Amino acid sequence: MAEATHIDVSYVAHLARIHLTEEETALFQGQLNQVLEYVEQLKELDVTGVEPTAHAMSLVNVLRADEPAPGLDHDTVVDNFPAVRDGQVVVPKIIDQS
Amino acid sequence: MxxxxxxxxxxxxxxxxxxxxxxxxxxxxxxxxxxxxxxxxxxxxxxxxxxxxxxxxxxxxxxxxxxxxxxxxxxxxxxxxxxxxxxxxxxxxxxxxxxxxxxxxxxxxxxxxxxxxxxxxxxxxxxxxxxxxxxxxxxxxxxxxxxxxxxxxxxxxxxxxxxxxxxxxxxxxxxxxxxxxxxxxxxxxxxxxxxxxxxxxxxxxxxxxxxxxxxxxxxxxxxxxxxxxxxxxxxxxxxxxxxxxxxxxxxxxxxxxKLGLPKEYFVEGMDPEVEAAVRAAVKKCEELGAEIVDVSLPNAKYAIAVYYIIATAEASANLARFDGIRYGLREDGADPIELYGKTRAAGFGPEVKRRIILGTYVLSSGYYDAYYLRAQKVRTLIRNDFIEAFKQCDAILAPVTPTPAYKIGEKTGDPLKMYLDDILTTPVNLAGNCALSVPCGFSSDGLPIGLQIIGDSFKEANILKVGHAYEQATDWHKQKPAF
Amino acid sequence: MKYEACIGLETHVMQKTQTKMFCGCKHEYGAKPNTNVCPVCLGYPGALPVMNARAIELCCKAGLLLGCGINPRSKWDRKNYFYPDMAKNYQITQADEPLCLGGQLTTEVAGETKTFTIERIHQEENAAKNTHISGASLVDYNRAGTALMEIVSNPCMHSSSDALAYMTALKQIMEYGGISDCDLEKGHMRSDVNVSVRPVGQKELGAKVEIKNMNSFGFIVEAIEYEIDRQIGVIENGGTIDQETRGYDTDRGETFSQRTKEDAHDYRYFPEPDLLPVEISAEQIEQWRSELPELPAQRRARYVSELGLPEYDAGVLTAEKAVSEFFDETCQKTKQYKLVSNYLMGKVASLVTEKEISIADSELTAETLAQVAELVAGGTISSSAANELIEVLFTEGGDPKAIVEEKGMAQVSDDSALEIWADEAIAGNPKAVEAYKAGNAASINALMGCVMKASRGKANPPAVIALLKKKLGA
Incomplete structure (x- = not known):
């Protein structure tokens, strides 16, 4: 079977917020096309009327009471922040979408 | 010692x-x-x-x-x-x-x-x-x-x-x-x-x-x-x-x-030594008093395709949190988008990048039904196969892998080939039930071979029982590598 | 050509829960940054969400208050987008199976009763709070993961007045229902507004412009008005409206394009594997329904039919939940409903404004206000003394009867004292006496005023009138 093009790797990498080098893009383009070609076999199956499985179990309504539980110590949280100011994490200026 | x-x-x-x-x-x-x-x-x-x-x-x-x-x-x-x-x-x-x-x-x-x-x-x-x-x-x-x-x-x-x-x-x-x-x-x-x-x-x-x-x-x-x-x-x-x-x-x-033997699990391309070791293990179980019955898992062959859609899709979201904001590696950027792109480029290795991209793609606008939803439906078929099979047996015997351990670097250049090796293990994860791997022999190169004992949901006791009885009757587990 | 605007609101309401939607961190306003956080709401590796039962209940109750159907089975989805305020870089929300479906809200717009339809209400989690400083932003995750529901109306409103009436009524219902405090300043209620225009008579909607995340009703009204004019202007000049997101510049009073990359809306929704579906039985729904509080409209009707208040009073008293609750409580202790209403709308309301203290925070209680009404009704104090007494009770509290006694506020009905003041008034105002005798009944008021002045407000007016009439031989 001729290799069909299934995926635009550089566009999807942007959606996934991963900078790829040109080499990586080219490599993944070929490899993922192969994988996607392989999964085409699922189209052989007639899945009309088949319910999708999202969970391998049939539980519902797993709830917790609205009662406070201890969280993390502020210092522990701040220690993990890559950049801190006034107990908050510093990030490059957010262009407010709102 | x-x-x-x-x-x-x-x-x-x-x-x-x-x-x-x-x-x-x-x-x-x-x-x-x-x-x-x-x-x-x-x-x-x-x-x-x-x-x-x-x-x-x-x-x-x-x-x-x-x-x-x-x-x-x-x-x-x-x-x-x-x-x-x-x-x-x-x-x-x-x-x-x-x-x-x-x-x-x-x-x-x-x-x-x-x-x-x-x-x-x-x-x-x-x-x-x-x-x-x-x-x-x-x-x-x-x-x-x-x-x-x-x-x-x-x-x-x-x-x-x-x-x-x-x-x-x-x-x-x-x-x-x-x-x-x-x-x-x-x-x-x-x-x-x-x-x-x-x-x-x-x-x-x-x-x-x-x-x-x-x-x-x-x-x-x-x-x-x-x-x-x-x-x-x-x-x-x-x-x-x-x-x-x-x-x-x-x-x-x-x-x-009653132990089931799924014909679909003795796949094409399986190493003959693996097949021989597993068939010998089946025979040993029979000697230990088990009745061997044939079962069928006809949709198991779709497991790799289903698995690599569902697992990568979920992973694409699960790994989104590794973004350089709250913990871990951060590569600075002029804005958050650049920070994310650089951090994730530097932090993730090629296989993770590949899978995130695949998972992102199968969920992206216009492709969800063709990939993710369809995979979830085929997942239902795979689950149903196991439900049917466990009506006929207490556990299923199968190989774990098509081959023993391969050489370092042998498959790294071909992700699909590496993925296909998971054909015997992924169906159980998709169905949600349990499975055990126990040593059942060695290849002529002295490499261990595993027997897979698959159980119904929450029937760990069954597979442990089979594994233990088999283990007591063999001494594969007692062998140690030389140092 | 004539145009019609179609406006829809997606209103985010922060629910009144003690803890966050999917973890046990406290939902608390104004805490020190990053102190109400845990691995779940910080998106740490390995952390997992568990649903807050109370949030589910409040969302469904909001649905019942708005006449929605409760979905017997709803589920959770992940909405994927990268943003520093979204710790996991996906938001847990409900895409295609929300908790509540359908619904409506009936309210008055400029004297006309209108019904606006609601498409759905779904439950989701809130984002963290960003603060912008020079060249960077700071993120506080205390708000991250708090329970937030989104009430989505149909594009069934046609003017800014419709939208304002809808939001006002919605806010009132959420407050009355105990769903949310709806404190706009604290961001408890924020709306995304969709505006499109179409020629009158056209069925299809025009291209939709979304103005996001606004918490001021005033700005929403302004933005809608600006946007309707802008869109009509573009069309009339031969242009077309792009489906887009626009911001509202409050200083300039204009909306502006916020073009984002085309991928911005590829949210890659898929079912949340970490959470199981929610199933709600008919019995549960009936139980919740039985617990629903009285809504403003029902309460207004009750005030008129059962307490005999004028429509006007009923409307004013129910505008704020706290006021109507205070009124109801007071009316448990006195039957002087109209008097209580007068004081709440009059003296008490002006004290609240003047002193900037809410009724709840003041020293006035339902018990003391009820006593004031009883003292007035029983003729012990006059209306003007009542206002004075209320002020004391509002600021200092205390026992009304003791204060009346202590401050000598009691009315004088005793004939001997009144007689002296009446005689003085008659003697000192011959013109008024003459006029009265000549048939000008109103001139007795001048004499009455003198008596009241002489008594420093303590004379009982009906008793004074009766005495004056007697003395003037009427």
Whole structure:
């Protein structure tokens, strides 16, 4: 079977917020096309009327009471922040979408 | 050397006062010192902390505390959070992250007095089946240093096989406990989805992941499973069913048990030595009193396609949190988008990038129905096959892998080829039931071969029983790699 | 050509829960940054969400208050987008199976009763709070993961007045229902507004422009008005409207394009594997329905029909839940409903404004206000003394009877004292007396005023009138 093009790797990498080098893009383009070609076999199956499985179990309504539980110590949280100011994490200026 | 002994043996010795936990941990540390430079199982190990835990366990025992794992050193896959320790998940992106909490399975080990030994290597974020995808180190197969230990729980399997730990915890999303157990000649169990809490296990594919034991014997696996299992309100998908005493239920014969043999599991391209070893194991089970019946899992052949859609889709969201904002590696950028792109480029290895991109793609606008939704429907068909099969038998026998451990570097250039090797393990994750891998022979190259014993949901006791009876009748598990 | 605007609102309401939607961290306003956080709401590796039962209940009750159907089975989805305020870089929300479906809200717009339809209400989690500083932003995750529901109306409104009436009524219902405090300043209620225009008579909607995340009703009204004019202007000049997101510049009173990359809306929704579906039984729904509080409209009707208040009073008293609750409580203790209403709308309301203290925070209680009404009704104190007494009770509290006694506020009905003042008034105002006798009944008021002045407000007016009439031989 001729290799069909299934995926635009550089566009999807942007959606996934991963900078790829040109080499990586080219490599993944070929490899993922192969994988996607392989999964085409699922189209052989007639899945009309088949319910999708999202969970391998049939539980519902797993709830917790609205009662406070201890969280993390502020210092522990701040220690993990890559950049801190006034107990908050510093990030490059957010262009407010709102 | 105490490090070569099993949990069951060491527990008896500890109870009889024949050794202390400090003795055990010391021997394990000596083994690590002697050979981990070659094996490369451990990523981080705090020797003083391990000895301190051992002392505490000995002190507890002196005051009358008992427990199957009290004072027993257990290695932890680096995907599980242990409070105050790094949790790299085999990735550079978690550089600098210090876990502020214990995973539930880890907390249960702590409560029972086990010694949390150290953090063992893995494929980055559990994506892989050779541990070659670790961003942090190389782990080799203790039976042949030129070969892979399997993966993703390669460090867990290698440290147990090399007697660098008494037992270990791993995780299995598509075979990541069973396959390295088979490659390294130890026992590995993937519990039923919902049996062990996932809280604190860094998620790869949330609907498939399960934590499970890797051990030297089936009984040890049963003991460890008994400790880490049970309902956890912090994991909504953890199921509240009683945890039986798995170890107590083990017997030496298989009288009255029906074992299914799925014809679809003896796949094209399977190594003849693997097939021969598994068929011999089936025969042995028959000799032990089991009745062998043919079963069919006709949709299992679609498992790889389904698995690589569902697992990568879930992973694409699960790994979005590794963004350089709140913890771990950060590569600066002029705006958040650039920061994300650079951090994730520098932090993730190629296999993780590949899978995130695949998972992002199958969920993207216009493709959801064709890929994700269809995969979920085929997943239903795969589940239904198992439900039907378990109407006819108590457990299913199958190979774990199509071949024994392959050479390092042999498959890294061809991801699809590597993915296809998961064909015998992924169906169980998709269906959600349990499976065990036990040693069942060696190839002519001296490489271990594994027998897979698949059980119905929450029927871990059945597969442990089959595995134990088989193990008692054979001595594959007693063989040790030479160092 | 004539145009018609179609406006829809997606209103985010923060629910009144003690803890966050999927973890046990406290939901608390104004705490020190990053103190109400845990591995779950910080998106740490391995952390897992567990649903808050109370949030589910409040969302369904909001649905019942708005006449929605409760979905017997709803589920959770992940909405994927990268943003520093979204710790996991996906939001847990409900895409295609929300908790509540359908519904409506009936309210008055400029005297006309209108019904606006609601498409759905779904439950989700809130984002963290960003603060912008020079060259960077700071993120506080205390708000991350708090329970937030989104009430989505149909594009059934046609003017800014419709939208304002809808939002006002919605806010009132959420407050009355105990669903949310709806404190706009604290961001408890924020709306995304969709505006499109079409020629009158056209069925299809025009291209939709979304103005996001606004919490001021005033700005929403301004933005809608600006946007309707802008869109009509573009069309009339031969242009077309792009479906887009626009911001509202409050200083300039204009909306402006916020073009984002085309991928911005590829949210890659898929079912949340960490959470199981929610199933709600008919019995549960009936139980919740039985617990629903009285809504403003029902309460207004009750005030008119059962307490005999004028429509006007009923409307004013129910505008704020706290006021109507205070009124109801007071009316448990006195039957002087109209008097209580007068004081709440009059003196008490002006004290609240003047002193900037809410009724709840003042020293006035339902018990003391009821006593004031009884004292007035029983003729013990006059209306003007009542206002004075209320002020004391509002600021200092205390026992009304003791204060009346202590401050000598009691009315004088005793004829001997009144007689002296009446005689003085008659003697000192011959013109008024003459006029009265000549048939000008109103001139008795001048005499009455003198008596009241002489008594320093303590004379009982009916008694004074009766006495004056008697003395003037009427």
């Amino acid at each position: 105490l490090n070569t002994k099993t949990i069951a043996e060491l527990s008896a010795m500890l109870a009889a006062g024949e050794c202390t936990s400090v003795d055990i941990v010391s021997d394990v540390l000596a083994a690590i010192n002697a050979r981990d430079g070659k094996i490369g199982a451990y990523l981080t190990l705090d020797r003083d902390d391990a000895l301190a835990q051992a002392k505490a366990a000995d002190a507890a025992r002196a005051t009358g505390t008992t427990g199957a794992l009290l004072g027993i050193p257990v290695a932890i896959k680096d995907l599980l959070n242990v409070k105050g320790q790094p949790c790299t998940c085999g990735s550079k992106i978690l550089e600098g992250y210090s876990a502020p909490y214990d995973a539930t399975a880890v907390a249960k080990l702590r409560e029972t007095g086990a010694v949390l030994l150290g953090r063992v290597n893995m494929d980055e974020f559990a994506m892989g089946s050779s541990t070659e995808n670790s961003g942090l180190g190389k782990t080799v197969n203790p039976w042949d240093a030129e070969r892979v230990p399997g993966g993703s729980s390669g460090g867990s399997a290698a440290c147990v096989a090399a007697d660098e730990a008494v037992a270990a915890l791993g995780s299995d999303t598509g075979g990541s406990i069973r396959q390295p157990a088979a490659f390294c000649g130890c026992v590995g169990l993937k519990p039923t989805y919902g049996r062990v809490s996932r809280y604190g296990l860094t998620a790869f594919a949330s609907s498939l992941d399960q934590i499970g034991p890797l051990a030297k014997t089936v009984k040890d696996a049963a003991l460890l499973l008994g400790v880490v299992s049970g309902h956890d309100p912090a994991d909504s998908t953890s199921i509240d069913v009683p945890v039986p005493d798995y170890a107590a239920a083990l017997t030496d014969d298989l009288k009255g048990m």
